[in-house]
Amino acid sequence: MxxxxxxxxxxxxxxxxxxxxxxxxxxHAKLRVAVNxxxxxxxxxxxxxxPVFHNVSAFRALAENAANSLKKGDPVTVAGxxxxxxxxxxxxxxxxxxxxxxxxxxxxxFGTAAYQRSAHTAVSGPEAGIQVGPEVSADAEAASxxxxxxxxxxxxxxxxxxxxxxxxxx
Numbered sequence: 001m002x003x004x005x006x007x008x009x010x011x012x013x014x015x016x017x018x019x020x021x022x023x024x025x026x027x028h029a030k031l032r033v034a035v036n037x038x039x040x041x042x043x044x045x046x047x048x049x050x051p052v053f054h055n056v057s058a059f060r061a062l063a064e065n066a067a068n069s070l071k072k073g074d075p076v077t078v079a080g081x082x083x084x085x086x087x088x089x090x091x092x093x094x095x096x097x098x099x100x101x102x103x104x105x106x107x108x109x110f111g112t113a114a115y116q117r118s119a120h121t122a123v124s125g126p127e128a129g130i131q132v133g134p135e136v137s138a139d140a141e142a143a144s145x146x147x148x149x150x151x152x153x154x155x156x157x158x159x160x161x162x163x164x165x166x167x168x169x170x
Contacts, residue, residue: 004082005081005082006081007079007080007081007082008077008078009035009054009078010071010073010075010077010107011033011036011054011075011076012033012034012068012075012076013031013032013073013076014031014034014053014072014075015031015072016070016071016072017030017063017066017067017070017113018056018067018098019067022065022144023145023154024134026059026060027059027060027061027067028058029057029058029059029062029067030055030057031058031066031070031076031078031101032053032054032055032056033053033054033056033078034051034053034054035052035053036048036049036051036052037049037050037052038044040069046104047137054078054099055096055097055098055099056078056080056098056099056100057100057102058104058106059099061118062091062101062102062103063119069106070104070106075106075107075110075111076104076105076106077104077105077106077107078099078101078104079101080099080100080103080104080105081100081102082097082098082099083097083099083100084096084097085098098101106163113132113138115136141147
């Protein structure tokens with residue numbers, strides 16, 4: 001039996017995404033996201049509540065892009081469906097829950113990001129290289145698009161080839 005509920009969370013990655021490929025070649029990324037609730041005390045000070053850990057699964061291009069873009073500690077937002085499953089193991093009934101992600105992205109409250117659209121044909125297979133961060137060279141970006149996250153300084157990309165300095169060309 002399986003039940004799915006729409007859900008959206010914001011938290012931090014507990015570990016690097018684990019990317020695997022099924023027998024049919026479909027990419028599957030497993031992520032673990034910690035969500036802390038902020039609680040305001042009677043004196044007005046804020047404290048972190050008890051963290052709640054969520055298992056997140058992403059498939060196909062979303063899985064590959066998440067594995068290429070995100071790393072442990074990154075603040076992320078995830079939207080998808082909360083799935084509850086019951087199963088039997090060694091004659092004992094068990095339950096599991098996970099979020100099957102529709103979208104995953106960096107949480108821009110805590111840093112900046114430069115979006116780079118990937119080709120319609122996603123890089124696939126376990127031999128595909130993973131490159132993360134703003135230090136990727138221009139040649140590497142042209143060969144393998146990545147989603148760069150820079151949390152120390154903004155990444156400025158002129159729109160549609162406009163000259164640097166935020167001038168618009170018509």
